[in-house]
Amino acid sequence: MYFKNIRNCVILLSLSLLLVECSKDEKINYKLDGQSAGGETTVFLSNSQAFGTPAPNLSPEHLEMHLEGDKAFEAIFVSSPAPTHGGLGPIFNNSSCNACHPSDARASVPTNINELSGFFFRISVEGTDEHGGPKPVPGFGTQLQHQSLFGYEPEAKMERKYQTKEIVLSDGLKVQLQRPAYSIIDPYIELPENVLISPRIGMPVFGLGLLESIPEKDIIANADEFDRDQDGVSGKPNYVWDAVTETVQLGRFGWKAGAANILAQSAGAYSGDMGLTTSIFPVESSYGQSNGNTENGIIEVSDDELNAVTFYCQTLGVPAARNLDKEQVIEGSKIFEKIGCAKCHIPSFITGNNPNIPEISNQKIYPYTDMLLHDMGEDLADNRTEYLASGTEWKTRPLWGVGLTNVTSGHTSFLHDGRARNIMEAILWHGGEAENSKNDFIELATEEREALLAFVNAL
Numbered sequence: 424m425y426f427k428n429i430r431n432c433v434i435l436l437s438l439s440l441l442l443v444e445c446s447k448d449e450k451i452n453y454k455l456d457g458q459s460a461g462g463e464t465t466v467f468l469s470n471s472q473a474f475g476t477p478a479p480n481l482s483p484e485h486l487e488m489h490l491e492g493d494k495a496f497e498a499i500f501v502s503s504p505a506p507t508h509g510g511l512g513p514i515f516n517n518s519s520c521n522a523c524h525p526s527d528a529r530a531s532v533p534t535n536i537n538e539l540s541g542f543f544f545r546i547s548v549e550g551t552d553e554h555g556g557p558k559p560v561p562g563f564g565t566q567l568q569h570q571s572l573f574g575y576e577p578e579a580k581m582e583r584k585y586q587t588k589e590i591v592l593s594d595g596l597k598v599q600l601q602r603p604a605y606s607i608i609d610p611y612i613e614l615p616e617n618v619l620i621s622p623r624i625g626m627p628v629f630g631l632g633l634l635e636s637i638p639e640k641d642i643i644a645n646a647d648e649f650d651r652d653q654d655g656v657s658g659k660p661n662y663v664w665d666a667v668t669e670t671v672q673l674g675r676f677g678w679k680a681g682a683a684n685i686l687a688q689s690a691g692a693y694s695g696d697m698g699l700t701t702s703i704f705p706v707e708s709s710y711g712q713s714n715g716n717t718e719n720g721i722i723e724v725s726d727d728e729l730n731a732v733t734f735y736c737q738t739l740g741v742p743a744a745r746n747l748d749k750e751q752v753i754e755g756s757k758i759f760e761k762i763g764c765a766k767c768h769i770p771s772f773i774t775g776n777n778p779n780i781p782e783i784s785n786q787k788i789y790p791y792t793d794m795l796l797h798d799m800g801e802d803l804a805d806n807r808t809e810y811l812a813s814g815t816e817w818k819t820r821p822l823w824g825v826g827l828t829n830v831t832s833g834h835t836s837f838l839h840d841g842r843a844r845n846i847m848e849a850i851l852w853h854g855g856e857a858e859n860s861k862n863d864f865i866e867l868a869t870e871e872r873e874a875l876l877a878f879v880n881a882l
């Protein structure tokens with residue numbers, strides 16, 4: 424969100440501070456603690472700006488940096504030559520960060536899969552690259568760019584076909600899940616055989632500085648790769664090549680935790696999603712392809728702009744949880760624990776020290792994720808590995824803000840490709856390590872199920 428003037432912003436900030444003060448007085452039981460989901464970065468808003476508001480505790484200097492970053496996040500890139508924000512493509516998926524993370528939230532699933540949207544395919548062939556990451560498809564790389572500038576050919580088109588899968592809950596409620604199958608059509612050159620496809624949709628970008636600041640040891644403490652406690656839930660860290668530090672690091676971002684930090688994820692987005700070079704990825708993603716760039720070596724996005732957009736994602740505030748004192752919601756929180764949701768969606772962490780951004784340091788947060796990978800079963804599998812993440816493994820999604828999705832985005836699509844049309848469908852797609860949890864959900868009495876959903880919607 425872009426504030427037209429600082430005054431509005433100050434008014435808003437004072438308002439949220441006031442609300443923070445009130446909520447402090449009202450803290451009467453332990454469950455209410457989770458209301459300040461982002462600690463002091465919490466914004467007490469439940470409208471369409473709930474994901475797109477700066478953390479209220481930013482210093483004036485940091486607020487200014489954040490607002491600069493906001494402009495970078497919204498900047499629409501065009502083809503070169505252009506006085507500003509040129510260099511798009513020539514092949515790409517979309518032309519601004521905001522286009523795929525509208526209102527800093529989740530993109531909607533495109534009706535026509537090939538229109539401009541926040542959805543794309545990551546692709547690769549069997550094997551790994553020199554850093555243990557996905558092996559590029561010759562002539563296509565590791566992401567399918569389905570858009571191109573005038574005079575260029577997109578790499579290919581995507582195809583999606585739905586099949587229905589019916590699940591009957593114990594109280595007789597029938598739910599029709601739509602199971603997508605994906606393929607690639609009309610490639611610009613012959614496509615090698617056995618290309619692996621991982622469909623992905625843009626997710627919310629608030630609260631990410633906090634997730635980046637969780638001490639690694641606190642994440643690892645929850646890992647149980649070989650399920651020694653035999654509860655059916657393991658949880659494993661991804662370790663990925665970080666192009667920023669040129670070292671192997673704990674993966675934290677992306678649906679399979681394939682990126683170690685927000686800077687790498689953002690530089691990767693400029694490169695793969697938009698066809699823009701940065702100091703981190705100076706080579707055009709399409710360089711050497713017959714439909715790609717013939718020139719190379721120009722840095723199209725400056726370090727200043729890259730750092731600004733990164734700072735922006737690091738310092739967006741987290742929306743407060745709502746209704747945590749309602750009886751139904753309290754009941755739902757107990758069921759959430761009882762049926763094992765909290766084994767992966769771990770409620771709370773305390774962030775470590777980030778010397779550059781004290782505002783996000785040492786905060787008690789309620790993201791409801793363990794930041795680890797879990798086998799989610801065949802139904803959700805993309806069958807494509809990403810570093811240590813297998814073809815069935817995905818990172819536990821944070822649940823903070825999920826209940827506001829309809830307000831921020833006008834839809835309620837969830838999961839890595841947006842296939843679930845609401846929270847109940849998202850739960851019913853869970854399998855693998857979450858199979859028991861899902862089955863317990865199916866067995867819930869109607870009121871219990873409604874209580875659980877009320878709790879998730881309160882986050």
Ligand code: HEC
Binds near residue numbers: 516736
């Ligand atoms: C074409 C659509 C598209 C564009 C453009 C795009 N993104 Fe994304 N973004 C995605 C998708 C899809 C993912 C998930 C990627 C994955 O799982 O590997 C993602 C993931 C992210 C994440 C990780 C969030 C998390 O919780 O793990 C961040 C941060 C991010 N994008 C920031 C940006 C920034 C900054 C820009 C602009 C420089 C940008 N994105 C441009 C689609 C897009």
Ligand code: HEC
Binds near residue numbers: 678803838849861
């Ligand atoms: C074994 C670990 C695990 C358990 C147990 C688990 N989840 Fe999840 N959850 C995940 C993972 C991993 C994802 C992301 C899957 C994907 O995108 O394909 C996810 C996604 C979700 C989403 C969608 C979020 C989004 O941003 O798209 C919701 C909602 C959710 N879980 C709720 C629940 C509830 C409620 C329970 C208990 C009934 C539960 N989960 C149990 C691991 C788990």
